Amino acid sequence: MDRVILHCDLNCFYASVELLSHPDLRDIPTAVCGDPASRHGIILAKNEPAKRCGVQTAETIWQARKKCPGLVLLPSHHALYREYSKRVNAIYEQYTDLVEPFGIDESWLDVTGSLHLFGGDARALADALRERMKQELGLTLSVGVSFNKVFAKLGSDYKKPDATTVISRENWQEIVWPLPVGDLLYVGAAARRLLHQYGVDTIGQLAACRPEMLETLMGKMGVQLYEYANGLDHDAVRSRYEAEPVKSVGNGTTFPQNLTTRIQVQSGIAMLADSVATRLRRCGLYAGGIQVTVRDPEFHDRSRQKQLTSPTRLIRDLTGEAMALTETLWHPPAPVRALTVTAIHLVDEADAYEQVDLFGVSSGPKKEKQERLEAAMDRIRGKYGTDAITFGAAHPEKEEAPLP
Template identity: 85%
Template sequence: MDRIILHCDLNCFYASVELLSHPELRDVPTAVCGDPASRHGIILAKNEPAKRCGVQTAETIWQARKKCPGLVLLPPHHALYREYSHRVNALYDEYTDLVEPFGIDESWLDVTGSLHLFGGDARQLADTLRRRVREELGLSLSVGVSFNKVFAKLGSDYKKPDATTVISRDTWRDLVWPLPVGDLLYVGGAARKLLRQYGITTIGQLAACRREMLETLMGKLGGQLYEYANGLDTDPVRSRYEAEPVKSVGNGTTFPQNLTTRAQIQTGIAMLSDSVATRLRHLGLYAGGIQVTLRTPEFRDLSRQKQLSNPTHLIRDLTQSAMELVDALWRPPAPVRALTVTAIHLAAEDEAYEQEDLFAAPAPRREKQERLEAAMDRIRGKYGSGSITFGAAAPEKEEDPLP
């Protein structure tokens, strides 16, 4: 028996929530954006009139205003968005206990076991959800209905705003295969560019490839995309109350002014590594790898990652490894707008200890560092996160040469 999966996507979510307080702007091009004075001046969301003017999410304010000189800008209210997201998911809970959020404005619902309680017609249930969200919350919803999560999401994207699209077992090839390959879940810009080099521009062309070829080109992702394109996705819908394994722990920040020296970047990396290490220890996890992303003033992201020789949750280790990646990515005085440090390949303490070389570094030195950072955690827990800072946050002298 096929599953019955719904993917519910709130249309123009941030902008729609803001327009509840500004109904006079519904037919006026309007966007939610960050504060230009804080260097977060990008478009976070836009309404349908702004979309028709060509305004795009994540572009800068000046780019958006160039396309749409009359664009009205509103500041974001993230607490309000979280509240509405919670209310929408609570409404979904009335129809199934299997509701899996995918970001703040999207959720999958598995109604296989409960659909008979609501009439037995999946399209009708989707239309009911759209009506209730519109009438009770003032928001619009697009819903995809299918036999797996990937096609359900394709369905919610297929027609917007405020629409229901069914992708059935009988018709999915006719509907899905002509779509651009970039519409498929997890096919981002880099994957799309790579596939285009091999003449793969539609989901149908991707489906026709040999799995082995895609795995050679793209590794594990290639096999996953082969299954997605051929309707073989079996990923379950997980309840939002079910704890999801932590796959990465990261922290990033945009700086008030561009960083142009290695000392400035090291200070930023040390502060971010401190935050990441503290969260790892709080979660009882060790990082087996680390990733660093640098963002230029032109919003170009440069990213690199590496496997660590020993799993760690220590500030010193993460800072040192992150700076090695920075030195491979960046050459001064190229300006850096933002930095992100992410711990990857995470393992619980017992799993980390199973690796023979976990404590390849001299044990007394590592044990001393463990005690030091544990003491820092206790002090911060009692007196606040800003009460003590690890010495690695102190910058090098400006004249220190690159290694």
């Protein structure tokens, strides 16, 4: 028997929550943005009138106002969004225990085992959910109904706002295959450009490719996308209370002013590595690899990653490896707007080991001592606050001389 899966996507979520307190702005182009003073001045969400003006999520405020001079800007309130997200998912859980959030404003619901309790009609259930969300929370939903998660998400994207789309065994090829390949889950800009070089611009063209060719081009992801395009996704909907395996641990920040010197960049890397190391210890994990992303003032991102010779979660190690990667991407005095440091290829404590060199010399005792030291830092921060103690590299005593 086919599964019955809903993908529920809250329309213009941040903006919709803000407009609950500003009903007079519903018909006026309005956007929620980050704080321009702290250089987080990008559009986080927009309402339908702003969308019709061409305003896009993640573009800068000046770009948005160029398209829409009368755009009203509202500050973001993330704690409020999290509260509404909890309330929305609590409603979903009245229909099934299999509710898997996908970000703060989207969730999959597997109602295969409970649909008969609500009339047995999946479209009618989706419509009832949309109406209930409007009545109880003042928010609108787009809902996709299908036999797998990927097509359910395509359905919620297919018609917006406040709509239900059913993608069934009978109509899925007619609906799905003409769509742009970029509409498929996990097909980002880079994958879209790569596939375009081989004449693949629609999901149907992707479905017609040989899986061996896609694997050669894209590795395991190519095979996965082939299965998605052909309706072969069997991924289960997990309960939101079921812990998801941690695949990476990262932290990034936009700096108040551009960084232009090596010591400034190293301080930024050390601060981020400190945060990543702390989270790794909290999760009982070690980094087997490291990835760095550097963003310039024009919002161009460049990334590099590498495998580490031995797993680690030490601030010193992560800082050194991340800085070495950064120096392959950036040279002073080129300005840096933002940095991200991510621990990848994670392993748990039982699998973390160090390769002993040919002469039997190991830094194990030193690393154990450093781990105890950093664990002590965690305890101090837990008692007195995150600023109570910091890693020295994050606070250099002197600035390097400017380049001639």
